Amino acid sequence: MRKIASLFLVSMIAGQAWAEEFTIGDLEYSVDFRNKTEVSVGKAYSTKPSGSIVLPSTVDNDGKTYTVTSISDGAFSGCDELTSVTIPNTVTYISYGAFSGCTSLTSIIIPNSVTLVSNYIFEGCSGLTSVTISNALTKIGSYMFKDCSSLTSVTIPNSVTEIGEYAFRGCSGLTSITIPNSVKTIGNTAFAECTSLESITFPNSVTSIGYSVFSGCSALTSFVFPDSVTSIGGSMFYECVGLTSVVISDSVKTIGSSAFYGCTSLTSINIPNSVTSIGSTAFRNCSGLTSVTVPISVKEMGTSAFAGCNSTSTIIYIEHTSSQPSGWASNWNFSNCTVKRGCKVIYASVNNKDLGTVAVDGSNYAVKGNDGSIWYLAETTNGTATLTPTSKGEHPFTNWDDGNTENPRTINVTGSQKYTALFGHVEAIDEAVAPTCTTTGRTEGKHCSICNAVLVAQEEIAALGHTVVVDEAVTPTATKTGLTEGSHCSVCNATIVAQEIIPALGEQGGGNENQSGNENQGGNNEGGNGNQGGNENPGGNEGGNENQSGNENNPATSVSESADNELNIYAYGNVIVVENATEEIFVYNAMGGLVGRDAALNVSTITVNGAGVYIVKTGNIVKRVVIN
Numbered sequence: 219m220r221k222i223a224s225l226f227l228v229s230m231i232a233g234q235a236w237a238e239e240f241t242i243g244d245l246e247y248s249v250d251f252r253n254k255t256e257v258s259v260g261k262a263y264s265t266k267p268s269g270s271i272v273l274p275s276t277v278d279n280d281g282k283t284y285t286v287t288s289i290s291d292g293a294f295s296g297c298d299e300l301t302s303v304t305i306p307n308t309v310t311y312i313s314y315g316a317f318s319g320c321t322s323l324t325s326i327i328i329p330n331s332v333t334l335v336s337n338y339i340f341e342g343c344s345g346l347t348s349v350t351i352s353n354a355l356t357k358i359g360s361y362m363f364k365d366c367s368s369l370t371s372v373t374i375p376n377s378v379t380e381i382g383e384y385a386f387r388g389c390s391g392l393t394s395i396t397i398p399n400s401v402k403t404i405g406n407t408a409f410a411e412c413t414s415l416e417s418i419t420f421p422n423s424v425t426s427i428g429y430s431v432f433s434g435c436s437a438l439t440s441f442v443f444p445d446s447v448t449s450i451g452g453s454m455f456y457e458c459v460g461l462t463s464v465v466i467s468d469s470v471k472t473i474g475s476s477a478f479y480g481c482t483s484l485t486s487i488n489i490p491n492s493v494t495s496i497g498s499t500a501f502r503n504c505s506g507l508t509s510v511t512v513p514i515s516v517k518e519m520g521t522s523a524f525a526g527c528n529s530t531s532t533i534i535y536i537e538h539t540s541s542q543p544s545g546w547a548s549n550w551n552f553s554n555c556t557v558k559r560g561c562k563v564i565y566a567s568v569n570n571k572d573l574g575t576v577a578v579d580g581s582n583y584a585v586k587g588n589d590g591s592i593w594y595l596a597e598t599t600n601g602t603a604t605l606t607p608t609s610k611g612e613h614p615f616t617n618w619d620d621g622n623t624e625n626p627r628t629i630n631v632t633g634s635q636k637y638t639a640l641f642g643h644v645e646a647i648d649e650a651v652a653p654t655c656t657t658t659g660r661t662e663g664k665h666c667s668i669c670n671a672v673l674v675a676q677e678e679i680a681a682l683g684h685t686v687v688v689d690e691a692v693t694p695t696a697t698k699t700g701l702t703e704g705s706h707c708s709v710c711n712a713t714i715v716a717q718e719i720i721p722a723l724g725e726q727g728g729g730n731e732n733q734s735g736n737e738n739q740g741g742n743n744e745g746g747n748g749n750q751g752g753n754e755n756p757g758g759n760e761g762g763n764e765n766q767s768g769n770e771n772n773p774a775t776s777v778s779e780s781a782d783n784e785l786n787i788y789a790y791g792n793v794i795v796v797e798n799a800t801e802e803i804f805v806y807n808a809m810g811g812l813v814g815r816d817a818a819l820n821v822s823t824i825t826v827n828g829a830g831v832y833i834v835k836t837g838n839i840v841k842r843v844v845i846n
């Protein structure tokens with residue numbers, strides 16, 4: 219299925235996406251048919267670039283400039299003399315097998331512009347010792363670093379949610395790996411045959427595990443399953459011959475087939491009472507096993523689950539009392555290891571593994587868990603056991619889930635019993651912050667003073683916004699400047715709309731008032747009449763009103779009278795028209811904000827947003843214009 223899908227993608231890319239091509243030097247560029255300004259880059263046909271190459275971010279051809287946004291399918295595949303490649307940060311996609319088999323490549327930086335990679339892009343780059351992976355990548359491509367045998371460490375960025383199948387298979391130089399806690403899915407055999415892998419940080423985010431993920435990782439000595447894992451993948455640790463310690467969390471419900479097949483160094487395994495199904499050959503050939511506990515929760519046991527375990531020294535402690543519970547394969551214990559049935563089990567766990575551990579001590583223990591949270595008391599006994607909770611980092615033990623507060627606590631073992639030790643955080647207050655006009659506030663929260671865990675999240679309170687108060691306009695007089703209307707916030711006093719100074723009107727003020735009337739009339743005559751006359755003095759008689767209107771509302775208007783080139787200011791629809799201005803024209807809204815300007819022309823026009831009162835200023839002349 220996967221092969222077919224990728225072949226389909228390849229043919230799509232080859233057949234449609236990049237049809238036009240041009241070659242410059244050793245590099246061939248293919249124009250993206252969907253976006254004709256973008257190209258993919260690869261080596262030119264029958265060339266074999268070697269040494270160090272720097273891929274350009276743009277390329278010119280035939281008078282056009284193209285941006286290099288992807289690296290072609292098989293772009294440099296097999297260029298085994300290529301020692302270094304610089305990928306520009308215009309590249310967002312690296313196609314199928316782009317650098318596969320570049321065995322002399324020692325380091326590569328995948329820039330943060332890259333959001334998607336296809337499969338096999340560095341497969342078989344056996345000289346690669348250092349890689350920097352884009353922090354915008356969400357999936358490590360399938361086969362991406364397969365057989366990169368010189369890689370000793372890799373940082374997977376925490377943008378990654380999926381590690382593709384075979385992604386690191388055969389990276390035999392890899393000694394440690396940290397899987398970030400963004401990763402949810404790990405594909406089949408992703409880390410198989412990483413024979414030097416000693417340490418794995420496996421996050422509590424992984425929910426889906428493919429098959430054979432760590433098979434053949436012979437240097438691995440221990441593994442702890444996080445709570446996010448409910449199903450152990452098939453062949454997950456197949457022939458991990460160095461594995462001595464495995465902690466299966468009590469979230470795990472199923473153990474896949476052959477999960478621990480051939481883990482010959484494993485001496486004990488505790489299966490928690492969350493597990494309901496153990497797959498066939500799950501522990502086959504675990505020849506070092508001396509003890510296994512199987513709780514009553516296990517309803518299904520696959521064939522040969524313990525075949526090949528040591529028949530003389532392996533003891534399987536089983537909580538079930540019947541010799542062969544239904545649902546169990548009849549040859550699950552093919553090796554005839556010793557089985558002790560009807561064992562009583564003390565399950566002691568903690569409410570949060572980050573806060574504390576609990577130990578069980580007493581007589582007749584066949585098996586003790588090693589994660590401090592799940593312990594087993596094997597074989598029927600009526601003795602006593604001591605449970606000891608221990609805090610991690612001073613987190614206090616508060617009580618047991620049944621209300622008991624003893625620490626340590628002694629119990630009589632009468633049957634299988636379960637106890638949970640409850641630990642708490644230490645609360646510290648995160649004080650509330652009041653919001654202001656412009657800054658957000660926060661509600662009170664709580665965190666743990668020991669581990670900083672958030673106990674009550676602080677919630678953001680939106681900024682209050684200003685409380686706007688209008689600063690009224692001041693009309694200028696012949697000798698005194700005026701102010702446009704402005705506004706400020708009555709809470710914080712911030713200026714919202716600054717008041718602008720209107721110059722004093724100067725000498726000619728008085729005699730101009732009639733002319734102001736003239737102007738209005740002029741405006742009326744030219745067609746804006748209905749609006750203007752109506753607005754300024756509704757219901758009045760035209761001629762006289764307009765003069766008055768000019769007088770009352772806009773004494774600032776000042777025009778000197780002359781015959782043909784007289785200044786004329788009026789509105790026509792949403793356009794303020796100024797005729798015969800001699801200085802640049804400014805138009806302000808009622809709040810004093812500049813909304814338009816125009817040069818002085820025979821006819822200057824300034825389009826405004828719509829209805830409202832506007833102040834038009836040219837030179838020292840100011841006129842108020844109303845648009846309905």
Ligand SMILES: [Zn+2]
Pocket residue numbers: 613642643644666667668669670671
């Ligand atoms: Zn804490």
Ligand SMILES: [Zn+2]
Pocket residue numbers: 655656683684685707708709710711712
């Ligand atoms: Zn304010």
